Amino acid sequence: MAILVIAEHDNASLKAATLNAVAAATELGKAAGGEVHVLVAGANCAAAAAEAAKLAGVAKVRVADAAHYDAQTAENVAALVVALIADKAGDYSHLVAPGTSYGKNVTPRVAALLDVAQISDVVAIEAADTFQRPIYAGNALATVKSADRVKVLTVRTTAFEAAAVANEGGAAVEALVAGPDLGVAKLVGRELTKSARPELGAAKIIVSGGRGLGSGENYHKLLEPLADKLGAALGASRAAVDAGFAPNDYQVGQTGKIVAPQLYIAVGVSGAIQHLAGMKDSKVIVAINKDPEAPIFQVADYGLVGDLFEIVPELTNAVG
Amino acid sequence: MKILVPVKRVVDYNVKVRVKSDGTGVDIANVKMSMNPFDEIAIEEAVRLKEAGIATEVVAVSCGVAACQETLRAAMAIGADRGILVETDAELQPLAVAKLLKALCDKEAPQLVICGKQAIDDDSNQTGQMLAALMSWPQATFASKLVVADGAATVTREIDGGLETLEIKLPAVVSTDLRLNEPRYATLPNIMKAKKKPLDTVKPAELGVDVAPRLATLKVVEPAKRSAGVRVADVAQLVDKLKNEAKVI
Numbered sequence: 171m172a173i174l175v176i177a178e179h180d181n182a183s184l185k186a187a188t189l190n191a192v193a194a195a196t197e198l199g200k201a202a203g204g205e206v207h208v209l210v211a212g213a214n215c216a217a218a219a220a221e222a223a224k225l226a227g228v229a230k231v232r233v234a235d236a237a238h239y240d241a242q243t244a245e246n247v248a249a250l251v252v253a254l255i256a257d258k259a260g261d262y263s264h265l266v267a268p269g270t271s272y273g274k275n276v277t278p279r280v281a282a283l284l285d286v287a288q289i290s291d292v293v294a295i296e297a298a299d300t301f302q303r304p305i306y307a308g309n310a311l312a313t314v315k316s317a318d319r320v321k322v323l324t325v326r327t328t329a330f331e332a333a334a335v336a337n338e339g340g341a342a343v344e345a346l347v348a349g350p351d352l353g354v355a356k357l358v359g360r361e362l363t364k365s366a367r368p369e370l371g372a373a374k375i376i377v378s379g380g381r382g383l384g385s386g387e388n389y390h391k392l393l394e395p396l397a398d399k400l401g402a403a404l405g406a407s408r409a410a411v412d413a414g415f416a417p418n419d420y421q422v423g424q425t426g427k428i429v430a431p432q433l434y435i436a437v438g439v440s441g442a443i444q445h446l447a448g449m450k451d452s453k454v455i456v457a458i459n460k461d462p463e464a465p466i467f468q469v470a471d472y473g474l475v476g477d478l479f480e481i482v483p484e485l486t487n488a489v490g
Numbered sequence: 491m492k493i494l495v496p497v498k499r500v501v502d503y504n505v506k507v508r509v510k511s512d513g514t515g516v517d518i519a520n521v522k523m524s525m526n527p528f529d530e531i532a533i534e535e536a537v538r539l540k541e542a543g544i545a546t547e548v549v550a551v552s553c554g555v556a557a558c559q560e561t562l563r564a565a566m567a568i569g570a571d572r573g574i575l576v577e578t579d580a581e582l583q584p585l586a587v588a589k590l591l592k593a594l595c596d597k598e599a600p601q602l603v604i605c606g607k608q609a610i611d612d613d614s615n616q617t618g619q620m621l622a623a624l625m626s627w628p629q630a631t632f633a634s635k636l637v638v639a640d641g642a643a644t645v646t647r648e649i650d651g652g653l654e655t656l657e658i659k660l661p662a663v664v665s666t667d668l669r670l671n672e673p674r675y676a677t678l679p680n681i682m683k684a685k686k687k688p689l690d691t692v693k694p695a696e697l698g699v700d701v702a703p704r705l706a707t708l709k710v711v712e713p714a715k716r717s718a719g720v721r722v723a724d725v726a727q728l729v730d731k732l733k734n735e736a737k738v739i
Contacts, residue, residue, distance in 0.1 A: 306507045352628075375738070424610065474721070
């Protein structure tokens, strides 16, 4: 029995979340007894597949390279994955995908077609069939046991270290016959936020802003220089995103990104439970807020009460 | 065009739940229950499509205990035309709910299902995608914009790194993200009107669906608490702590 990982990639390279998913699958492989295979479905995706073959713990990379996987729509990718798992030769006991917007979109479709449950956002593997996952915005942790023949899971990327690039010889890369093009969904376009800063999900330091910044202009004027000095990614609370201070993909929280950097600096963020759910596993949390009663201070390692318009520029000057 | 909107009764957004001391779950006795916020956005979007003359009927569906009737009434107060309660006291997991919704879609033949992207209790984020799979329909999850015309939906989706726009053929499933719309407050006259709207009740067995859970919950625990740290007096002290105590910069 083997474990299949759905790789998230942009054809040219793997997304960082794939490395965490591979690490979770490797851990699962030790518990369940089975090798790890990675599926790369894309168009002209040989480079991403070659990268996957170099990851520690990967025994085989299976590549479906066809024009109709270019947009990686849930319909086409799920049909391919289901065919791979239904094929007896593959003999998969588990399917693992990163708990990102991509993994969350595709994986439940696969589970339903296999008539099995999905276990979302796994944070710990207790046994081959037993997993821990957060519920109620992380205010409780449930241990669940699956009785299904194939276990389908998405993993919370912050809960697993990234797999190392250590397999110099490289795992075997096998070309697959592409599945059908269902032709029911068409990509019209993507507007990706362009930024020279690190990706939010993989950043070591995050500078995050809330409603206390007052405007989008202040958000950029105050936080960008600090983030640049620290080599940090920018984040935001839901309130800041709703108010238009920052783009939607900056949102940290229960329904946005879940992050766990070495250092999380929350500026003008009050700390609603939904926001805390997205960042409370950070190693060190700094809160800067004028309201000494703000709930963010209850989780902050270092709290500084005061006017962020004075504190942030001063901090920017003092670091680096 | 008929739109079906599933709505879930969950612990209210503002309630911080407590884990039961025996580790069997969270304590929801005497806790305020409300409609899942993402489902409220779904109802609002469906009602707006009806107001724009694109949809003809909005049907709200809830699966669960008898008290889910309140959730359906709330959906009808926003503007849904009628409600269907799939009543059961059994624990319902996403796959079972998707199967119940499939049975209703087979019967009601909606052109569009708009659902919340996730429920804020189990945080699964599965049901819409599962329903789309079971119906062999396309899906567009995490929608921040929805345009329906000519037998297709053009959906802007919130994805990691930005936005993506998909065109999907109807019938289809769309799941809502936070910024799709701001749901209206139900007015008192509309709340009164909602009480008179039709509400049917069916049982899972009548729909021929086996809702037996596939996952057994072994235990539920509270996560490790983060202890509050220290207040620093000024920026100099903060930088000193970050450099020399936490060693993170």
